[in-house]
Amino acid sequence: MYKVILEELPYLLQGVLVALExxxxxxxxxxxxxxxxxxxxxxxxxxxxxxxxxxxxxxxGVPAVVLLFLFFYGLSGVPPFVAAVLGLGLRSxxxxxxxxxxxxxxxxxxxxxxxxxxxxxxxKAIRCIIIPxxxxxxxxxxxxxxxxxxxDTSLAYTIGVIELxxxxxxxxxxxxxxxxxxxxxxxxxxxxxxxxxxxxILYRLERRLAIPGFERREEGG
Amino acid sequence: MRSRSLLAVVGVLSLLLTxxxxxxxxxxxxxxxxxxxxxxxxxxxxxxAWVEKGAFKGIAVDAIREIAKSEGINLxxxxxxxxxxxxxxxxxxxxxxxxxxxxxxxRAKVLDYTIPWWEINRVVLVRKDSNLNGITALCCGVxxxxxxxxxxxxxxxxxxxxxxxLDIRLREFEDPVMAVEDLKIGRVxxxxxxxxxxxxxxxxxxxxxxxARFYAYPPEPYAIPVTKGDPQGLLxxxxxxxxxxxxxxxxxxIVHKYIPGAIILPIPAYMPEYVGSYQHxxxxxxx
Amino acid sequence: MALTLVIEDIxxxxxxxxxxxxxxxGMQKGDTKVVIxxxxxxxxxxxxxINRLSPPDKGQVWLEGEEITHSKSNINQxxxxxxxxxxxxxxxxxxxxxxxxxxxxxxxxRMKKKEAAKLAxxxxxxxxxxxxxxxxxxxxxxxQQQRVSIAxxxxxxxxxxxxxxxxxxxDPELIGEVLEVMINLAKDGMTMLVxxxxxxxxxxVADEVIFxxxxxxxxxxxPQQLFxxxxxxxxxxxLHKITELYGEEREKGN
Numbered sequence: 001m002y003k004v005i006l007e008e009l010p011y012l013l014q015g016v017l018v019a020l021e022x023x024x025x026x027x028x029x030x031x032x033x034x035x036x037x038x039x040x041x042x043x044x045x046x047x048x049x050x051x052x053x054x055x056x057x058x059x060x061g062v063p064a065v066v067l068l069f070l071f072f073y074g075l076s077g078v079p080p081f082v083a084a085v086l087g088l089g090l091r092s093x094x095x096x097x098x099x100x101x102x103x104x105x106x107x108x109x110x111x112x113x114x115x116x117x118x119x120x121x122x123x124k125a126i127r128c129i130i131i132p133x134x135x136x137x138x139x140x141x142x143x144x145x146x147x148x149x150x151x152d153t154s155l156a157y158t159i160g161v162i163e164l165x166x167x168x169x170x171x172x173x174x175x176x177x178x179x180x181x182x183x184x185x186x187x188x189x190x191x192x193x194x195x196x197x198x199x200x201i202l203y204r205l206e207r208r209l210a211i212p213g214f215e216r217r218e219e220g221g
Numbered sequence: 222m223r224s225r226s227l228l229a230v231v232g233v234l235s236l237l238l239t240x241x242x243x244x245x246x247x248x249x250x251x252x253x254x255x256x257x258x259x260x261x262x263x264x265x266x267x268x269x270a271w272v273e274k275g276a277f278k279g280i281a282v283d284a285i286r287e288i289a290k291s292e293g294i295n296l297x298x299x300x301x302x303x304x305x306x307x308x309x310x311x312x313x314x315x316x317x318x319x320x321x322x323x324x325x326x327x328r329a330k331v332l333d334y335t336i337p338w339w340e341i342n343r344v345v346l347v348r349k350d351s352n353l354n355g356i357t358a359l360c361c362g363v364x365x366x367x368x369x370x371x372x373x374x375x376x377x378x379x380x381x382x383x384x385x386x387l388d389i390r391l392r393e394f395e396d397p398v399m400a401v402e403d404l405k406i407g408r409v410x411x412x413x414x415x416x417x418x419x420x421x422x423x424x425x426x427x428x429x430x431x432x433a434r435f436y437a438y439p440p441e442p443y444a445i446p447v448t449k450g451d452p453q454g455l456l457x458x459x460x461x462x463x464x465x466x467x468x469x470x471x472x473x474x475i476v477h478k479y480i481p482g483a484i485i486l487p488i489p490a491y492m493p494e495y496v497g498s499y500q501h502x503x504x505x506x507x508x
Numbered sequence: 509m510a511l512t513l514v515i516e517d518i519x520x521x522x523x524x525x526x527x528x529x530x531x532x533x534g535m536q537k538g539d540t541k542v543v544i545x546x547x548x549x550x551x552x553x554x555x556x557x558i559n560r561l562s563p564p565d566k567g568q569v570w571l572e573g574e575e576i577t578h579s580k581s582n583i584n585q586x587x588x589x590x591x592x593x594x595x596x597x598x599x600x601x602x603x604x605x606x607x608x609x610x611x612x613x614x615x616x617x618r619m620k621k622k623e624a625a626k627l628a629x630x631x632x633x634x635x636x637x638x639x640x641x642x643x644x645x646x647x648x649x650x651x652q653q654q655r656v657s658i659a660x661x662x663x664x665x666x667x668x669x670x671x672x673x674x675x676x677x678x679d680p681e682l683i684g685e686v687l688e689v690m691i692n693l694a695k696d697g698m699t700m701l702v703x704x705x706x707x708x709x710x711x712x713v714a715d716e717v718i719f720x721x722x723x724x725x726x727x728x729x730x731p732q733q734l735f736x737x738x739x740x741x742x743x744x745x746x747l748h749k750i751t752e753l754y755g756e757e758r759e760k761g762n
Binding site for chain 2: 158159166167
Binding site: 108110111113114115116117118119120121124128129132133136211212 | 559561584585586587588589590592594596598599600601602611612615616644646647657660661664
């Protein structure tokens with residue numbers, strides 16, 4: 001029983017890499033689009049705000065698997081990995097935009113006023129003054145997002161992305177289910193390690209970027 | 222993820238979207254030896270297809286490898302879970318499916334098939350220590366499990382479950398191994414499954430046994446499905462390849478590697494009338 | 509001499525409340541004018557109307573002949589020529605003092621990084637904070653922050669600087685350092701419009717003191733005249749209250 005796991009370990013670890021690749025790709029997409037959506041929500045005119053709200057509602061309201069199918073079957077010539085990045089990425093954007101929106105709104109309005117008073121245009125002020133501060137504020141809630149997005153990568157198997165969990169399934173299948181708990185236990189351990197590592201990295205990042213003089217978040221979480 | 226209704230939803234969605242978006246259904250009906258074709262594989266269905274240490278194995282996989290070699294087809298393998306396989310084929314995201322796929326009238330509406338290479342029967346699995354027999358495993362308050370979308374489970378769902386007199390509950394699974402897992406721990410009382418896989422699972426698990434065997438009539442064949450209309454021009458090559466495999470004896474070799482002592486049916490096996498690609502002349506076969 | 513700033517009949521209401529009911533005056537280059545009056549009379553609003561941070565409902569503002577209130581004006585360009593010092597400093601918290609001062613020259617005037625840093629350092633030294641260039645706002649005292657914000661305004665070489673109660677949020681001991689910078693600026697010939705309660709400052713450097721109450725200018729004139737012999741009874745009343753509050757000592761100290 002254990003022999004099989006040891007032999008399959010490299011294959012499983014490759015699955016970890018696939019999951020990480022997918023995660024990094026789609027979470028970055030979500031980051032960019034989420035930031036844009038948040039700026040639209042906070043600073044846009046009525047039309048932009050409405051558009052942002054519609055986009056957010058759609059991608060938050062549709063289950064992740066359905067989104068994966070929509071992109072996989074709906075776009076021709078798109079390989080599974082890309083469809084997964086798009087589907088999960090835009091969904092992540094909808095959630096991340098909430099985080100950024102909160103962060104932007106937590107910044108005192110005086111910052112924007114001062115920037116405008118110096119002659120900066122709205123967009124320039126957003127780019128140079130608001131976003132850098134919002135990003136720092138967003139790191140905390142963002143690590144929660146990271147953990148839950150990591151777990152979402154396991155949904156991508158439905159459209160053919162062979163990540164960690166699917167590989168575990170293979171092992172269970174051909175060993176005829178004689179070591180189900182062991183295999184999935186190993187998987188759970190791997191996910192735990194990933195989440196913990198990610199959180200540690202993010203915490204360190206937060207500390208490095210912290211603006212001197214302000215209070216820092218407690219480690220944990 | 223297991224229900225047939227999801228299959229239907231996905232099927233509708235995919236058809237809808239591919240009509241809205243510019244489809245990729247190629248206009249070329251000619252096989253192109255330079256192209257790479259995508260094989261959809263469901264890798265959780267031993268002995269027909271599975272993955273071991275990253276390599277595809279199984280009767281269907283070995284067979285398609287041989288055929289690809291002898292017919293000069295470039296193949297790329299894409300693993301997908303069972304509920305995604307047929308919709309992907311129908312939508313043209315993959316070009317053929319290699320696992321244990323039964324020929325059914327409904328599927329023949331959206332797919333075309335190669336000549337059949339196998340016929341299956343059905344078994345009912347129960348726990349060794351239960352006293353259920355073939356009849357009592359399918360009636361009287363039991364919970365029956367099976368792979369969603371499989372012909373076996375569809376049979377239970379459509380023919381048996383609606384009958385109030387039988388009083389059975391259903392539990393769907395994404396693949397047969399999961400169904401058997403739940404059988405072992407008692408969440409389901411019986412599992413209805415293809416005879417080959419069922420026999421294999423019963424052999425591997427000392428705590429389950431075969432309670433009954435149903436012979437399908439008319440016979441239920443396995444074949445390789447391709448997109449309806451065979452837009453990639455694969456059928457002639459595949460059919461020819463299958464025949465070659467059979468007549469050369471390689472098919473028997475492959476099957477016996479995984480199911481020692483199995484009876485090899487003559488190929489082509491039973492060909493239902495409702496399949497378009499079984500009307501003569503059959504692509505790839507000399508008459 | 510062409511006027512640096514002309515304000516003509518400014519009206520501003522917030523909902524039903526009319527805050528500015530027709531303010532008009534002008535400023536020449538090098539003028540220092542101090543606006544005094546009870547809180548809530550629209551003094552801050554007036555300043556924000558001048559650079560259109562709060563667009564006026566009615567009336568016009570000209571900076572060196574260019575109309576700020578015109579709909580087709582390039583407001584960013586015009587704002588770059590008007591410095592603004594806020595009561596709450598509003599320094600950019602994620603930037604060092606140096607970066608705070610150099611960012612607008614870089615981003616608005618498109619100065620090169622080295623040039624802007626050099627300029628920023630000069631301005632910081634002028635306000636006495638050359639040694640704090642790498643400090644972040646949260647590490648500075650209120651008085652230091654306000655001085656940085658003045659340096660930030662100066663770095664843009666403005667034609668006019670607006671001061672919105674620059675010392676009202678400061679601890680009493682820190683007020684002096686900021687007023688000192690402002691007095692030096694005035695002496696150097698900067699055109700300044702200051703809303704403040706600091707009578708000593710008004711007395712020493714203002715060319716004119718404007719007393720505003722309930723949205724209108726009640727009286728205006730050179731500080732010696734206004735403080736010694738105010739013409740309007742309301743002015744008199746207000747000044748009386750102020751001197752009572754602040755006492756003679758403070759005026760002498762400044």
